[in-house]
Amino acid sequence: MAKKVKMDTDGMNEDRQDKTGKADSTMEETAKASEEDLEVKMQEMEKKAAENYDKYVRALAELDNYKKRAVREKADAIKYGNENLLRDILPLVDNMDRAMEHACNSDDFDAFKKGLKMLQQQLLGCLQKHGVEQIEAVGKDFDPHVHEAMVQVESKEHEESKVVGEFERGYLLNGRLLRPSKVSVCRRLNKEDQQNCEEAGEEAKNN
Numbered sequence: 001m002a003k004k005v006k007m008d009t010d011g012m013n014e015d016r017q018d019k020t021g022k023a024d025s026t027m028e029e030t031a032k033a034s035e036e037d038l039e040v041k042m043q044e045m046e047k048k049a050a051e052n053y054d055k056y057v058r059a060l061a062e063l064d065n066y067k068k069r070a071v072r073e074k075a076d077a078i079k080y081g082n083e084n085l086l087r088d089i090l091p092l093v094d095n096m097d098r099a100m101e102h103a104c105n106s107d108d109f110d111a112f113k114k115g116l117k118m119l120q121q122q123l124l125g126c127l128q129k130h131g132v133e134q135i136e137a138v139g140k141d142f143d144p145h146v147h148e149a150m151v152q153v154e155s156k157e158h159e160e161s162k163v164v165g166e167f168e169r170g171y172l173l174n175g176r177l178l179r180p181s182k183v184s185v186c187r188r189l190n191k192e193d194q195q196n197c198e199e200a201g202e203e204a205k206n207n
Contacts, residue, residue, distance in 0.1 A: 088126045095119055127171075135170035137163045137181040146170055148180040158186035 099115045106112070124134070135146050142149060142161045153164045163183045170181030 085126075085130050088129065089123075092119060092123055092126065095122065131174040132178065133172050135172060135181045137166045137170065137183050139163065142183070142185045146172070146177060146180055147185075148182050149185045150182050151184045152187040153184045155186045155188070158188075160186060160188045162186045 095115075096119060099112065099119065102115070103112045127133075137147060140163050142163055147163060147170070150167055155164060158164055162185070163181075164186050165184040166181055167184070168179075168182040171178040
């Protein structure tokens with residue numbers, strides 16, 4: 001009986017060893033497969049990292065080129081910003097040369113004055129083309145935003161704070177003040193000042 005039990009025990013040990021061996025073999029195969037998968041994933045990640053780095057280097061180079069180009073374009077804009085205006089003014093210079101040559105060889109002052117008027121109109125048209133417009137002043141209400149008062153003129157013929165005369169014409173550039181108009185502004189006489197002026201006038205007549 002003891003021998004039979006011993007034989008059964010030996011059989012169980014063999015089965016256990018077989019199962020353990022199979023389990024170890026399966027674990028080794030699983031570990032090996034995991035290592036291979038991990039290696040494949042690592043290679044893919046390294047490839048993506050290299051691609052991203054290459055994109056980064058390219059983007060950095062493009063940004064640097066853009067900055068250099070922007071600086072160069074800004075410098076050109078400052079240096080040649082008035083090119084179109086100057087190109088439009090050159091025909092005026094040509095016409096002025098012709099007018100001066102004609103004036104030197106002719107005594108016709110009326111023709112010279114007419115030619116000068118045409119040049120003025122041509123120049124104003126050129127300026128208007130580039131956004132420059134004249135400021136209306138004489139007869140308008142004084143506006144400190146576009147008018148610069150040089151003197152006040154006492155007058156009974158004009159309303160208070162009306163622009164009476166213009167010493168220098170003002171201009172706007174695309175709606176923004178380029179140069180104010182230098183003007184004289186009316187100051188109405190009060191009754192006392194008016195009476196004094198009238199008395200002074202009478203005294204002058206009598207004398």
